[in-house]
Amino acid sequence: MNALVFYFFAGLAVGSAILMVTRRDPLHAAMCMASALLATAGIFLQLGAEFLFIVQIFLLVGAVMALFVFVARSLDFEAGKIRRKTGRRWAVAGILGIIVAGQMWFAIAAGRTSLRLPEMQANIAPQNTEAVGNALFHSLVVPFGITSVLLLVTMIGVTLMWNRRA
């Protein structure tokens, strides 16, 4: 049952990701990306990471993809439609993608024999959110504070960028 859920969401994620990369219309790509992110959220849930699951849906699918769709609709892409051929680009990217995938495949295959990873734990804790909160506010409290500074800088920068008159 667990494996069935994993394979379903994994297939959905990979299929949506491939569609996202190949669709011509940015709006279609954004919808496929939202589907891929939702499938990844399903795998988080299957891994027992409920907090990541809900943050993924709220933050990435709800906020970030909505922002992408908003920008895709507010800019008139037809004006700058790309007409030139992109075949060579695709060939080079495909070869490099296969090389990257092959390298990681080799690393995984080598790691499973040499690293001797333990078996998967049953689950972390019944209170997943509590465990994540404990990690965030005890051992990782300094990076957590730095992240808030990062978000503040982002907010100020984006506000300045969007307000500038053309």
Added chain:
Amino acid sequence: MLSIDHYLALSAVLFAVGVVGVLARRNVMVVLMSILLILNAVNLNLAAFSRLHGTADGQAFAIFVMATAAAEAAVGLGIIVAFFRNRGTVDLEEMDLLKW
């Protein structure tokens, strides 16, 4: 039975698809989405290893990656809108002002 390899393989495939998207596409918005996909593949690895070791530290790291991804998307889209106002296109090939 599921092992860590399944999650690593899925993450590797998603990462490779994201790399192909970054290299092949010329629409800057789709390139930005591909970068988001790459970060998402990393999150999957972090969550899987967090489960493997039975601690929540990996998931806390994934929260940081998500915050960075959201900030990157906001800044990237701001740059795209500013660029579109100036040049009237989102073609990556047209972004050559800093090319020497």
